[in-house]
Amino acid sequence: MAVEIPYELFGEEEEEFRRAARAFVEKELAPHAEEWERAEAFPREVMRRVGELGFFGLKYPEKYGGQAEEGREAKGILADAVLTEELAGAGSGGVAASIGAQKDLFTLYLYRFGSEEQRQRWLPPALAGEIIGALAVTEPEAGSDVAAIKTRAERVEGGYLLRGTKVFITNGAWADAVVVAARTSPGPGHEGISLFLLEAGTPGFSRRRIRTLGWRTSQTGELVFEDCFVPEENLIGEEGRGFYYLVENFVWERLVMALGAVAGAERVYRSAKEYSLTREAFGRPVGKFQSWRHRFADLVTAIEEAKRLTYHVLRLYLAGQPCLKEAAMAKAYATEVAFLAADEALQVHGGYGYMMEYPVQRAWRDARLGPIGGGTSEIMREIVARSLSA
Amino acid sequence: MVEVEARVDTTVFTPEHEALRQSLRSFVEKELAPHATEWDEAGDFPDWVFRRMGELGFLGLHYPVEYGGQGGDYFCEIVLAEEMARCESGSVAMAVEVHTDMATPPIERFGTREQKEEYLAPAIRGEKISCLGITEPGAGSDVQRISTFARRDGSDWVITGRKIFITNGVRADFCTLLARTEQGFNVFLVDKGLPGFTVARKLEKVGMRASDTAELVLDEVRVPASKVLGEEGKGFYHIMWELQGERLVGSAGMVAGAQILLDRTVAYARERKAFGVPLIRHQALAHRLADLAIRIEASRQLVYWAAWLVNKGEYPVREISMAKLSAGRLSFEVADACLQVFGAYGYSMEFPVQRAWRDARLSRIGGGTDEIMREVIGKLEGF
Numbered sequence: 204m205a206v207e208i209p210y211e212l213f214g215e216e217e218e219e220f221r222r223a224a225r226a227f228v229e230k231e232l233a234p235h236a237e238e239w240e241r242a243e244a245f246p247r248e249v250m251r252r253v254g255e256l257g258f259f260g261l262k263y264p265e266k267y268g269g270q271a272e273e274g275r276e277a278k279g280i281l282a283d284a285v286l287t288e289e290l291a292g293a294g295s296g297g298v299a300a301s302i303g304a305q306k307d308l309f310t311l312y313l314y315r316f317g318s319e320e321q322r323q324r325w326l327p328p329a330l331a332g333e334i335i336g337a338l339a340v341t342e343p344e345a346g347s348d349v350a351a352i353k354t355r356a357e358r359v360e361g362g363y364l365l366r367g368t369k370v371f372i373t374n375g376a377w378a379d380a381v382v383v384a385a386r387t388s389p390g391p392g393h394e395g396i397s398l399f400l401l402e403a404g405t406p407g408f409s410r411r412r413i414r415t416l417g418w419r420t421s422q423t424g425e426l427v428f429e430d431c432f433v434p435e436e437n438l439i440g441e442e443g444r445g446f447y448y449l450v451e452n453f454v455w456e457r458l459v460m461a462l463g464a465v466a467g468a469e470r471v472y473r474s475a476k477e478y479s480l481t482r483e484a485f486g487r488p489v490g491k492f493q494s495w496r497h498r499f500a501d502l503v504t505a506i507e508e509a510k511r512l513t514y515h516v517l518r519l520y521l522a523g524q525p526c527l528k529e530a531a532m533a534k535a536y537a538t539e540v541a542f543l544a545a546d547e548a549l550q551v552h553g554g555y556g557y558m559m560e561y562p563v564q565r566a567w568r569d570a571r572l573g574p575i576g577g578g579t580s581e582i583m584r585e586i587v588a589r590s591l592s593a
Numbered sequence: 594m595v596e597v598e599a600r601v602d603t604t605v606f607t608p609e610h611e612a613l614r615q616s617l618r619s620f621v622e623k624e625l626a627p628h629a630t631e632w633d634e635a636g637d638f639p640d641w642v643f644r645r646m647g648e649l650g651f652l653g654l655h656y657p658v659e660y661g662g663q664g665g666d667y668f669c670e671i672v673l674a675e676e677m678a679r680c681e682s683g684s685v686a687m688a689v690e691v692h693t694d695m696a697t698p699p700i701e702r703f704g705t706r707e708q709k710e711e712y713l714a715p716a717i718r719g720e721k722i723s724c725l726g727i728t729e730p731g732a733g734s735d736v737q738r739i740s741t742f743a744r745r746d747g748s749d750w751v752i753t754g755r756k757i758f759i760t761n762g763v764r765a766d767f768c769t770l771l772a773r774t775e776q777g778f779n780v781f782l783v784d785k786g787l788p789g790f791t792v793a794r795k796l797e798k799v800g801m802r803a804s805d806t807a808e809l810v811l812d813e814v815r816v817p818a819s820k821v822l823g824e825e826g827k828g829f830y831h832i833m834w835e836l837q838g839e840r841l842v843g844s845a846g847m848v849a850g851a852q853i854l855l856d857r858t859v860a861y862a863r864e865r866k867a868f869g870v871p872l873i874r875h876q877a878l879a880h881r882l883a884d885l886a887i888r889i890e891a892s893r894q895l896v897y898w899a900a901w902l903v904n905k906g907e908y909p910v911r912e913i914s915m916a917k918l919s920a921g922r923l924s925f926e927v928a929d930a931c932l933q934v935f936g937a938y939g940y941s942m943e944f945p946v947q948r949a950w951r952d953a954r955l956s957r958i959g960g961g962t963d964e965i966m967r968e969v970i971g972k973l974e975g976f
Binding site: 205206207209210211276277278476479480490491493495496497500501504508509512514515518519521523524529532535536581584585587588591592 | 599602604873876888918968970
């Protein structure tokens with residue numbers, strides 16, 4: 204019998220899971236956010252803990268070490284959406300991004316496009332958080348324009364030789380395995396891109412950490428492949444289909460970014476509200492001045508719009524309906540609203556907002572990535588604009 | 594991932610709502626839209642619109658069958674507002690909305706059987722046209738400060754005061770009117786023909802020109818106690834209740850209007866060329882239109898969420914106020930951006946976009962200004 208998901212999406216089952224996810228985030232992540240951010244790293248143990256709790260595997264079948272019961276996969280996806288929202292409570296965009304890169308990129312590509320053998324081999328340890336994965340598409344000269352990537356995979360006896368450079372790869376600096384997009388034929392454009400699974404110990408593979416404005420713990424890396432041999436059994440899916448696999452995953456990637464952005468916006472709004480109602484100026488709380496009351500009214504309205512738009516996309520996604528345009532809409536709008544929320548929060552904190560001692564600056568720096576990562580706002584508008592002119 | 598089937602409620606609407614939408618659309622496109630320009634220029638539209646809509650059952654979509662209504666749910670009113678936006682005349686849509694979603698809901702909710710038979714049933718048939726009398730020269734959004742006064746005289750009430758910006762005020766047969774009393778506020782059902790109840794003037798407006806907007810004067814208008822709607826002294830709360838439904842239905846209409854205008858503008862931008870290529874191939878313009886499309890979808894989903902809460906029996910003042918603020922601002926912003934795309938044609942009185950622009954400006958004023966919405970939201974949020 205098909206799972207039924209109501210218009211309001213979340214029922215008792217989801218709320219129960221939300222409480223569990225929130226308890227974990229509040230007890231085991233949030234208290235360390237400041238320390239990890241300063242260190243620009245967080246322990247691998249955290250990834251194992253997330254795996255142990257089953258949070259990486261919410262949307263994957265039990266036979267690969269996941270949590271989704273057969274026939275109830277949609278419920279697993281819904282739980283994953285809840286987790287994505289709750290991770291905003293960590294107060295560290297970087298930690299949420301590392302967990303996200305594992306659950307929504309690395310493992311998802313293996314699950315959707317990998318062979319049964321690849322799934323059996325990689326999913327159980329990845330879902331347990333024992334190995335950390337990353338997805339490497341972006342290059343120094345090809346970001347949103349995926350078809351312009353230059354990393355090459357040359358066919359050799361028994362496999363391929365990878366040559367090229369990838370940048371801005373979340374989890375890239377500490378990943379044990381990376382799904383890499385490379386050209387298996389000269390092109391043009393979309394054709395001739397393939398996906399490979401590269402293990403970290405491969406000779407010719409080197410990397411460095413790239414420091415980032417926000418998301419400081421995200422282990423963002425630059426990866427260099429100098430004739431790295433990848434055995435042919437590590438080709439993911441069919442040769443030449445890589446671009447289409449990437450596109451197929453875009454909707455979910457954008458949807459989780461929107462979900463995380465809305466939850467982040469709500470969180471930073473709550474903290475700004477709390478502060479503005481305690482802090483006094485000219486004899487009354489700052490938030491009680493009409494100018495701020497109205498600005499907060501605009502802000503909370505925009506957050507509610509972004510939330511309802513994002514949930515609309517989540518419904519369409521769960522129903523299996525095409526929603527590339529809607530996902531682009533939600534991603535652009537939610538991440539922009541989230542940055543606005545963080546900026547307004549920083550403003551209402553005044554001088555404190557500008558100090559590194561207060562967490563609002565981190566929320567602000569973290570939120571700035573939203574309109575850039577996972578396809579810029581300009582690309583999202585381009586997608587929407589194409590749907591208008593088509 | 595989601596290869597496995599799930600039954601998901603992706604929309605608040607049922608197939609019955611969609612069927613209603615189709616019949617409304619065909620009526621609006623065939624019988625109303627062709628007259629939009631003519632009516633706007635004449636500064637009026639004929640009363641047959643109400644009677645025809647009554648005949649078709651469109652004026653009582655969510656009213657009980659026993660009074661001639663269709664017995665539908667709240668979403669039917671949302672569908673009505675969305676489809677009325679296609680009549681291309683904000684005036685006509687507004688006039689009908691005042692009748693169906695402002696002046697008559699309090700009768701259905703608070704009225705006696707006699708009042709429903711005398712006012713609601715003929716209003717549903719389109720035989721009696723209604724208006725809502727709240728605003729006064731000295732009190733708009735600040736409803737508490739109205740000064741129209743109802744004095745008790747034996748078992749009658751004698752009402753004196755002025756009401757302004759009253760949509761349908763000229764043509765209406767009766768007015769659902771708020772007045773102050775010794776005990777608080779009362780809502781009265783006041784027949785237009787009564788001695789002392791006169792239309793002082795018809796107001797000229799920037800937009801919404803086909804809708805009649807009146808200033809009404811009440812000079813010792815005597816009504817019996819049976820004309821008090823709802824509880825004596827509770828009139829303010831009755832009206833506050835009414836405002837919520839009005840705002841949400843209005844918001845649905847504004848979003849739908851914005852979508853229609855955007856669609857028209859996109860069609861124009863695909864045809865019209867500049868520098869050898871269609872306007873829509875100019876990226877700055879395409880992205881501006883994309884941005885409007887995003888904002889419209891966000892606003893629409895917020896409206897649907899609020900409507901879903903209402904239909905469930907909740908009274909979501911926060912979400913309704915947000916929807917009104919969102920849709921009202923969006924409505925004018927979209928109209929202005931679209932006027933820009935049409936260039937000098939947009940500025941010409943020969944093209945309909947200027948009318949949409951003028952009509953849309955009211956969205957940020959009528960039914961509670963942007964500023965009032967921000968006050969309500971801000972206060973509910975604790976600021």
